[in-house]
Amino acid sequence: MKQQDVFIPFCEKCALETNAIFKHLTRDEAEKINFEKDFRHYKRGDILYHEGNRISGFYCVHNGIIKVFKTGLDGKEQIIRFAKGGDIIAYRSVLSNEPACTTAKVIEDCQVCFIPTEILISFVKSNPAFALELVKLTCHELGEANSYITDIAQKTVRERLAEVLVQLVNDFGLDESKFLRISLTREELANIVGTATESVIRLLSEFKTDKLVELNGRKIKVLNIKGLEKISNVFN
Amino acid sequence: MKQQDVFIPFCEKCALETNAIFKHLTRDEAEKINFEKDFRHYKRGDILYHEGNRISGFYCVHNGIIKVFKTGLDGKEQIIRFAKGGDIIAYRSVLSNEPACTTAKVIEDCQVCFIPTEILISFVKSNPAFALELVKLTCHELGEANSYITDIAQKTVRERLAEVLVQLVNDFGLDESKFLRISLTREELANIVGTATESVIRLLSEFKTDKLVELNGRKIKVLNIKGLEKISNVFN
DNA sequence: CGGTACGTTGAGTCATATCAACCATAGTGG
């Protein structure tokens, strides 16, 4: 491991540069997190926490990608969201004081800070601006969840897959060759859309035929995002 | 209108008896809401607020039933939740400072208090315990939304209908003759489950054949809730 | 009494799930 890999970011820096939720922390509070936090590395496939477990803190993602999913009856995953640098995860369970309702698994090696529950709670109590920001975040996510419910309930698999691709482009962007900056298995794509792996494969190759995407194994090159948006039936 | 119908409840009373979220308010704060709130009556079919609009406050439901839904592309409603006495609605949009992502329509005549945004925000800032309670509420709802996403994505319509019926029993209860204490059209049931009206009708009559329910127009008599739970595939 | 909203049933269609076979790739261990 090279020296620069073990550099531990200062919370003040994170707060300013990447993590909007912490921007209202005072210098003292940032110091406190800095002192209490536990900086951790995780490899692809590692599990940060398991659905059903009680967790003693939340995670502030510095880099890498984590998938957050629920496990259905037959063991089928339903991916709820992805977390990348600047996102926080597990705060829902911590704040509602319930067991984790999801599992978090690493998709791309990541560095995260683990921050104990008490700190979060104490900041909510001591820093009204921070509390408000946190409320805003959860309310925003609630709005997104509501949209997702409506989509899954009303849209076809084809529309949803297109929408998911657009969403992934928005969240992770494209590299210089227009390849999506997140690499998922077909099964994972299916587990976001809420469909069978085979359906994703078939629809992706339809999209390819229609010159909307190019496929190179797990890498997806997005040729026509407007076309995907049109299929997805979203106007925004 | 009879005299007792226009009685305006005191917020202190609501806070203690019905509305858990306000239990941490100080006496002064409760007084303030009492002074600022607008007590309103709505009839079946009335709309409290429309999706896409900015709203200047939230609603604290005293009695009656309100359905909260999103409108899909072809105008199909997706019911997100119901609010009854003790619930608050529209707080999501108010707190995230976004336009309303849902419409709220009265199902059973109701009395609500309308409380201006500023009050809510100021209490979040001035009363940490209240802020925490609010965060808890939104986080809890977020957890429920995640479950619902998984359900809709993975379960059959039959399973979901059974689950919705169980949920309605839990939320609204049964009267002395085992009739569900909320009366919905078949279309509304379909709009919770996320299916077509005809499918609900067919499945309900299957449930009737299987002696799980009896049907009397819009009134649903629940004969075998364990059976419904079993069909719904929930263990909790 | 006509109108409107809701409920019901049947028939036909289609999107999607399921099942099964097969291929490609990479890692493992003898």
Next chain:
DNA sequence: CCACTATGGTTGATATGACTCAACGTACCG
């Protein structure tokens, strides 16, 4: 180095759940 295994990707055939369309019944209401 090769068989072995696991994992993921692909394709085809088939089954079916659920939607759509259409017709008709029912109830309530002004």
